[in-house]
Amino acid sequence: MRWLRYLNQWRGTAKEALEQVSIVAKFLCLIHVTDRYIISSTHVQGPSMLPTLNLTGDVILAEHLSHRFGKIGLGDIVLVRSPTDPTRMVTKRVLGLEGHRLSFSADPLVGDSSISVVVPKGHVWIQGDNLYASTDSRNFGPVPYNLIEGKALLRVWPPRFFGSLR
Amino acid sequence: MGIQNLLWQVTKKAFTGGIIGVTISDRCCSVVPVRGDSMSPTLNPQRNSYLDDYVLVEKFCLQDYKFVRGDVVVFSSPTHFKDKYIKRIVGLPGEWISSSRDVIRVPEGHCWVEGDNKASSLDSRTFGPIPLGLIRGRVTSVVWPPQRVSKIS
Numbered sequence: 001m002r003w004l005r006y007l008n009q010w011r012g013t014a015k016e017a018l019e020q021v022s023i024v025a026k027f028l029c030l031i032h033v034t035d036r037y038i039i040s041s042t043h044v045q046g047p048s049m050l051p052t053l054n055l056t057g058d059v060i061l062a063e064h065l066s067h068r069f070g071k072i073g074l075g076d077i078v079l080v081r082s083p084t085d086p087t088r089m090v091t092k093r094v095l096g097l098e099g100h101r102l103s104f105s106a107d108p109l110v111g112d113s114s115i116s117v118v119v120p121k122g123h124v125w126i127q128g129d130n131l132y133a134s135t136d137s138r139n140f141g142p143v144p145y146n147l148i149e150g151k152a153l154l155r156v157w158p159p160r161f162f163g164s165l166r
Numbered sequence: 167m168g169i170q171n172l173l174w175q176v177t178k179k180a181f182t183g184g185i186i187g188v189t190i191s192d193r194c195c196s197v198v199p200v201r202g203d204s205m206s207p208t209l210n211p212q213r214n215s216y217l218d219d220y221v222l223v224e225k226f227c228l229q230d231y232k233f234v235r236g237d238v239v240v241f242s243s244p245t246h247f248k249d250k251y252i253k254r255i256v257g258l259p260g261e262w263i264s265s266s267r268d269v270i271r272v273p274e275g276h277c278w279v280e281g282d283n284k285a286s287s288l289d290s291r292t293f294g295p296i297p298l299g300l301i302r303g304r305v306t307s308v309v310w311p312p313q314r315v316s317k318i319s
Binding site: 025026028029030032033036037070081082083084085086087120121122123140143144145146147 | 182185186188189192193230231242243244245246247273274275276296297298299300301
């Protein structure tokens with residue numbers, strides 16, 4: 001009969017444990033939804049967006065609502081899944097929407113041979129602010145709009161550069 | 167007072183259920199209907215639209231984007247903002263694909279997709295290779311109608 005009592009005790013504890021686990025699981029789900037669909041923080045680094053973003057890395061807040069409603073405009077800094085490596089995200093500025101005609105110089109260091117392109121339907125042209133050290137649409141062409149995953153809102157770290165990005 | 171409390175309880179439960187459902191459908195798997203006959207006879211072998219196949223799409227493949235030739239995938243359209251297509255991967259990065267006129271090399275980070283029903287399929291023969299980042303999941307099996315439940319090879 002003793003094992004019946006042990007079983008009852010175990011059942012009470014198990015119920016409590018299950019409740020705690022379900023609270024944690026619900027919280028993690030909430031974090032996932034907020035991070036993917038509302039707002040998230042990203043660490044960006046690299047020289048391709050100087051002087052807007054620092055070389056040694058900034059933490060920026062990005063919102064994930066605008067691109068779902070098609071409200072990405074010219075001049076927005078966006079987080080894009082890289083077309084050359086789908087496991088990486090890149091941060092660039094949108095300089096052309098579908099139907100726009102753009103001209104850029106093939107190599108900004110030598111000469112000014114200028115190439116003119118028209119952005120096809122459903123694509124955007126992204127470019128880093130630092131033309132000399134950025135692989136962007138001048139290298140891999142216009143990217144499909146659906147690769148955009150977020151729009152940068154403001155920078156939160158380092159603290160002395162806190163504020164909106166321009 | 168009782169009604170207000172009841173409403174609040176129901177809203178809380180619905181909200182929690184919705185959030186859990188969205189997380190599972192983003193990270194684990196989801197069920198989507200197949201429209202059109204571009205994947206006949208693998209999916210939607212008949213032309214009646216009220217007998218659409220429903221397939222299970224798994225999302226674990228999105229952790230590292232490792233696909234093999236022959237995978238049937240769901241991807242967002244490169245030309246139309248809100249559309250999603252289901253096609254088969256026939257070319258991985260670095261491979262050469264012979265389309266109607268010439269031989270094309272699939273660039274790094276892209277893949278070549280084609281529908282099984284070559285006659286009526288809008289795929290890479292029209293819009294070129296698509297970036298792997300557009301892929302939203304891999305189709306593993308048909309789950310509805312019950313007589314067509316099967317794994318997709």
